[in-house]
Amino acid sequence: MASNRPAPQAVYIPNDDDFGTYDDSFEEWNPTEDSVRPVRGRHRVHKKGGGLARSSTVLGVGVIAAVGAGGIATAQDGKPPVSLSMPDLPGMDTVADSLPEAKSLPGVGSLISDDAADSTVSAAAAAPLTAAGVSTADAEQGTTDAGEALRARIMQQAENQQDQADTVVRTAAEDAAVKKAAEEAATQQQAAQRDAKAEAAAKKKKEAEARKAKAEAERLAKLAKSYAIPTSSYTLTSHFGDAGAMWSSGHHTGLDFAAPTGTPLKAVHTGTVKEAGWAGAYGYRTVLELEDGTEVWYCHQSSLNVSAGQKVTTGEVIGRVGATGNVTGPHLHMEVHTPDGTGIDPLGWLQGKGLNP
Template structure:
């Protein structure tokens, strides 16, 4: 088997400190390595060229060997019969004396019995030592409730939390249902109130209509149309150049000449005579001061100051004054004002149908 050439010996003189005071007078010849001496051997035993790897492994093996030798015999021997190296061990009693008492450590003193005769303290120590680790998470409240197991206590807390959450959810659902019920009740109350208000309004309207019908019916008995048979040929407010005011100031009832003209209501004849463009005109003053003019008559049957009743004949239809044909021109002047109102609306308001 090939191997590296042995390295030449050099001179090496160790001092007393190298081996614990042991002096070796052996001589070593100095060795200077060359390229030929460190050439790797071909074959199975190759030298790996890694920086520092071999030195590290050698140091490790040497250290392990020294430790093993010290552990087995308490001393190491060097090559050449060198004396053993003494190893100094620390005094264990000095270390133990500096340590604190075990009873003074937190949570440990209660687990150690000092051997005293105090039965209460001994019982307490035994109880603490015998307490199971599963009771470590048990609170005072859990203990008061009879729970001694940490897992059971945790389960109870989880169940309590779940029940609280369920109660909150149930409360929220109930609150929402109550709010919905309140809104529904309010909507129903509002609908009922609206229906009641509409019913009341309809009843009031019906009552008002009935009262108006009764009033008109009563008035109809005391009022009448001026002529029985007619054709309306002119309405109030109708514009035209034939009227001096620019519009028609009355209501025209076309009827044959000589048709009787009736008093529309009881009252007093204020005027009866010729009135220019109005022809023969009769003015009837009612009890409320309203004046009713009957114009274009062919003849008059009453005189000023005469009292008349509803339906009494006061004249006849004619074509006197500014006219284009036989008709009755009727005007209504409330309070005797010069400006009149629509005779058709006035007559309807007295229960008359045109």
Template sequence: MASNRPAPQALQVPNDDPATAGPGDYPGFADTAPYAAYPGPDQPWEEWNPTAESVRPVRGKHRIHKKGGGGLARSSTVLGVGVIAAVGAGGIATAQGGKPPVSISLPDVASAAESLPGVGSLISDDAPSAPETAAAAAPLSSAGVPDADAQRGGTDAGEALRARILQQAENQRHQADDALRQQAQDAAVQKAAEQARAQQGKAEAAAKAKAAEEKRKKEEAARKKREAERLAKLAKSYALPTSSYTLTSHFGDSGTMWSSGHHTGLDFAAPAGTLLKAVHTGTIKEAGLAGAYGYRTVLELEDGTEIWYCHQSSMSVSVGQKVTTGQVIGRVGATGNVTGAHLHMEVHTSGGGTVDPLAWLRDKGLTP
């Protein structure tokens, strides 16, 4: 069986707690077992063979310092356990093989731990306990709670969610109300615009109608003016057949006194001997007795129209004679089929038809 070289005497780590310090923890203490194995600084190392009594743990010697309910042991405890384990292993090897114990070197645990981030503070004797207290006193997480809810004291996530849902619903309702109001405003604006367009259209139509009426009135006035001018001009070239008269029978009157059953001319009742005049310039086509018409004079105008003067008492012109407007051609009488002295005047067209003498005279600007 192989034997190990004798292990060097393990170092006794001084106890830095004055309340529990014992011999060997500080210089000047008596060297009593099991601390007698610790040599002075100038004494050589001696082999130590552990026995049952020497390896029995001394109660209270290796104190464990806890932090925050179950933290890591202090560095002195870790080093103590490491030293015991190393010494025990060397002693057992020496006892079993009778050979020199094996030298075991241990690293400086504290120095190695301090080089690791966050680990040195866990095993350090001087590490403060404030972070553990702060961590234990830290409040529960309020994730998902808005700052506004937290400021109002609402740190319950469910209540905060409910508040947000209600707020969103309220915002949506306000948006819907705003949309409805905007639609109503748009509809009102559109309706007002349509009414304005309708009113504008009515106004434009009324303006157009007024303009058209004014134009029509102007045109009518102009037409009347032209007609008046024409009639005035014609009046200078046309004349009434007699004067001091009364219209008795009109064109188209019915009766048994006329062979055709209706009156074919216009009667100017006037005293016998009243002068008869040419209504317009023309030529005497007939002049003589004509049966029921009595003495009759036919004046043919330039356009072929014939003017008949009937029931004359006397005639002042002869056939083929040229006469002018207003020239005397005879006198009122009662010859022929009559009931009294009067002028029976007829107007015949160039085609042989008869027209109303009253309308014809008015068309020439005369007012019988």
């Protein structure tokens, strides 16, 4: 730090009557304005009746505050602390009494505790700044540096936050897996239910079809008991719809049962004889009308056993096989007509009644 230039000393002038001696009662001999130059950069201190100068008072307060702080700003460079001392100045007691308590100074009172904690304050004051902020847990773990302790706490906090984030992600993944498994289970259950319903429906349909087939079989069996094939010892030679020049219509209109002449012809079902006699190309013909209006024609007979208006029952003999009319040999030409007169296939009609010629 630069210092101010010292004030010039006054010129020494000896007395005439006492040459060579110095009268110390005079500091200067007739000082003038030119001989005393103003001093720049320094305080000119004027003493007042035994008291301290103003600058000395400020210095004293600063020293006391520094001493009260307990040397907290200790450097860690290995240098010993510099001790400060106060000169024994007049009026020091008065100044000390007028100074405030160190505890009331800003930033200082919190560093000073009661007598019971003097040892703690001393230890804290003697501790280096790098140990500030080191907790008891850090000290137990061997950490004595404040920066390292802060770094460890930050890293621990980061790890905790990462663990929490990982836990959230893991929980979300587990929840998603559980939800997906539940959805798959629900889908499988629904598919199983659909399959079960489809299987039950198929089984029910199959059972219904079986019941229907059984009922139809029973119906046909019952019909078979009430219907009969018109002759026996026969061979089917021509079928309904066969084409040929031998038929005037160009196709066959009935079903031919070839059998020896005189083979008995039976009523296929209970009914009434509508016609019995000669019918031209059909030879001797019997027309049997059933209860529902269906007509069954028996043609080319060699003889007739019934007459018109006669009631007959199933299996009753109504005539004989012959070769009368337009024929090439003995046979029964059988035709079936619906109530409106339409000719249908006799073979299909007999099969519908449970018969298999």
